[in-house]
Amino acid sequence: MSHIRIDVDDLFFGYEKENDILKGISFHARESESVGIIGENGAGKSTLLKLLVGLYGQYRGCIRIEDIPVEKSTLSVIRSRIGYVFQDSESQLFMNTVYEDIAFAPRNYGLPEQEVEKRVERALKMTGAERLKEKQIYKLSGGEKKLAAIATVLSMTPDILLMDEPSGALDPQNRRNLIRILNSFGHLKVIASHDLDMVLDTCQRAVLMYRGRIVKDGPAEEILTDRELLEAHGLELPLCLQGRSGGLRKT
Amino acid sequence: MKGIDGAVYEIHGMAALAARDKWINRIHPLVKLLLTLGYIGAVVSFSRYDIIGLIGLAVYPVAGFLLGDLSLKEGCRRMRFVLPLVCLTGLPNLFLDRRQVLFWGVKVGAGLFSMLTLAGKGVLTVFASYILIATTSLDKLCYALRLLHVPRALVTQFMLTYRYVTVLLEEAGRMVQAYTLRAPGQKGIRFKVWGSLTGLLLLRGMDRAENVYQSMLLRGWGTDYGYQKGRVPLRVWDILYFLFWAGIIAVFSLCPVLPILGDLIGGILI
Numbered sequence: 346m347s348h349i350r351i352d353v354d355d356l357f358f359g360y361e362k363e364n365d366i367l368k369g370i371s372f373h374a375r376e377s378e379s380v381g382i383i384g385e386n387g388a389g390k391s392t393l394l395k396l397l398v399g400l401y402g403q404y405r406g407c408i409r410i411e412d413i414p415v416e417k418s419t420l421s422v423i424r425s426r427i428g429y430v431f432q433d434s435e436s437q438l439f440m441n442t443v444y445e446d447i448a449f450a451p452r453n454y455g456l457p458e459q460e461v462e463k464r465v466e467r468a469l470k471m472t473g474a475e476r477l478k479e480k481q482i483y484k485l486s487g488g489e490k491k492l493a494a495i496a497t498v499l500s501m502t503p504d505i506l507l508m509d510e511p512s513g514a515l516d517p518q519n520r521r522n523l524i525r526i527l528n529s530f531g532h533l534k535v536i537a538s539h540d541l542d543m544v545l546d547t548c549q550r551a552v553l554m555y556r557g558r559i560v561k562d563g564p565a566e567e568i569l570t571d572r573e574l575l576e577a578h579g580l581e582l583p584l585c586l587q588g589r590s591g592g593l594r595k596t
Numbered sequence: 597m598k599g600i601d602g603a604v605y606e607i608h609g610m611a612a613l614a615a616r617d618k619w620i621n622r623i624h625p626l627v628k629l630l631l632t633l634g635y636i637g638a639v640v641s642f643s644r645y646d647i648i649g650l651i652g653l654a655v656y657p658v659a660g661f662l663l664g665d666l667s668l669k670e671g672c673r674r675m676r677f678v679l680p681l682v683c684l685t686g687l688p689n690l691f692l693d694r695r696q697v698l699f700w701g702v703k704v705g706a707g708l709f710s711m712l713t714l715a716g717k718g719v720l721t722v723f724a725s726y727i728l729i730a731t732t733s734l735d736k737l738c739y740a741l742r743l744l745h746v747p748r749a750l751v752t753q754f755m756l757t758y759r760y761v762t763v764l765l766e767e768a769g770r771m772v773q774a775y776t777l778r779a780p781g782q783k784g785i786r787f788k789v790w791g792s793l794t795g796l797l798l799l800r801g802m803d804r805a806e807n808v809y810q811s812m813l814l815r816g817w818g819t820d821y822g823y824q825k826g827r828v829p830l831r832v833w834d835i836l837y838f839l840f841w842a843g844i845i846a847v848f849s850l851c852p853v854l855p856i857l858g859d860l861i862g863g864i865l866i
């Protein structure tokens with residue numbers, strides 16, 4: 346399994362011509378690394394993740410997943426290996442019931458119905474969402490939708506997990522649950538978030554993005570405790586460190 | 597707001613019906629599709645004045661409602677916009693067709709007969725289609741269409757339209773909610789903002805439809821496995837079910853079963 350890796354070199358991309366959102370991103374991750382991509386609103390985190398799964402074609406530079414370049418002809422192979430959780434879980438779910446939605450991917454990949462059922466059960470168990478199994482999607486709460494969305498991706502048993510703001514809308518207990526799920530996922534995972542506490546709990550490495558560029562890439566402990574660096578780029582120390590390092594802060 | 601929420605609710609309601617685990621829901625979608633098409637063909641090509649014969653053909657939808665455990669009341673409620681229309685299509689016949697026929701010794705206008713027959717035909721076809729969609733999920737229906745070699749692009753279009761409509765309705769519901777919350781005490785939506793609201797709705801609807809489509813792509817939609825989703829194996833039961841109904845429909849549309857039955861029973865009674 347030594348081929349699990351993401352390689353991005355000198356990547357430029359803009360939704361509109363002459364207006365690049367990503368400006369020369371280079372980024373490599375492999376094996377069982379866990380990488381947190383952090384940055385203020387609009388930094389380009391979601392855009393970067395979407396490019397990794399080939400949702401936008403017209404980029405400049407090089408993106409390779411497991412040594413396969415991301416192009417039109419390779420998309421179905423690449424997508425079968427990557428699980429992607431959207432920032433907006435509303436968009437991720439489109440079937441009638443939670444079960445049907447989680448079963449969508451395994452069925453699409455032609456698995457026999459017995460195996461599909463096993464995968465669905467396992468994904469539900471991992472996310473602790475068993476009780477939602479037969480519920481209709483449009484009756485779920487925001488956080489329940491998030492859990493279901495994560496389960497739809499786990500049922501694909503991906504090599505690589507990409508998550509865009511996975512802790513949004515989750516209550517404290519489910520947030521802890523999510524951290525547990527993420528930590529139990531053994532392969533490569535990339536998490537885009539401004540929930541820095543969660544990044545600290547789940548990622549060894551952090552990549553700080555600012556206005557379409559990577560400004561710092563290194564051990565999460567180091568970057569997430571560097572108040573000056575974070576504040577210069579529109580972020581703040583993780584809440585769990587704010588009390589410790591500064592005591593009661595004057596405002 | 598009620599209207600939009602209601603529409604979303606109804607669409608999901610139909611999907612929930614189709615997703616139930618009833619015996620008739622498990623019948624192969626191709627079998628149900630072919631039977632429905634054949635049935636509609638038989639009903640439509642029935643003689644214009646043969647209302648008695650048409651009553652015999654009602655056995656198919658009646659059995660469908662019973663086997664599918666569907667509520668007739670629900671069915672009528674859901675079809676409430678179509679049913680009156682199909683009933684009225686025959687109305688002109690009442691005035692155009694002025695001939696007289698003998699019916700059990702009474703002189704009746706032929707127009708009345710053809711009107712009733714036409715209305716009957718309409719109701720039967722509507723119910724037959726209703727039974728099909730209430731017992732077959734969209735994926736299975738699409739799979740059956742693919743088996744009939746309906747072009748892939750067309751089937752995809754059909755499927756995405758269905759999803760788009762739900763997304764659009766949900767989005768509209770949300771916008772109306774946001775609007776009313778910020779315009780308390782106001783009835784309806786001011787005419788002035790209709791333009792911007794509908795424009796926005798279209799954009800947001802497209803945005804979300806795009807997201808949904810992306811999410812489908814990421815989970816293997818449109819790969820070589822694509823339409824295998826609704827895939828169901830053909831069992832002996834399916835074939836028997838098909839033969840049974842094909843036979844019944846053929847018999848009812850080719851021979852005057854009810855009159856024969858009537859004669860038989862009459863004969864016994866005498």
Ligand SMILES: Nc1ncnc2c1ncn2[C@@H]1O[C@H](COP(=O)(O)OP(=O)(O)OP(=O)(O)O)[C@@H](O)[C@H]1O
Binds near residue numbers: 388
């Ligand atoms: N579909 C789009 N069309 C045009 N511009 C877009 C589109 N999506 C995003 N953008 C722009 O691209 C920039 C980066 O957006 P992106 O969604 O990647 O940010 P982000 O880092 O994920 O932010 P957030 O933390 O708020 O999710 C933003 O300035 C945004 O306005």
Ligand SMILES: [Mg+2]
Binds near residue numbers: 390391432509
């Ligand atoms: Mg984002």
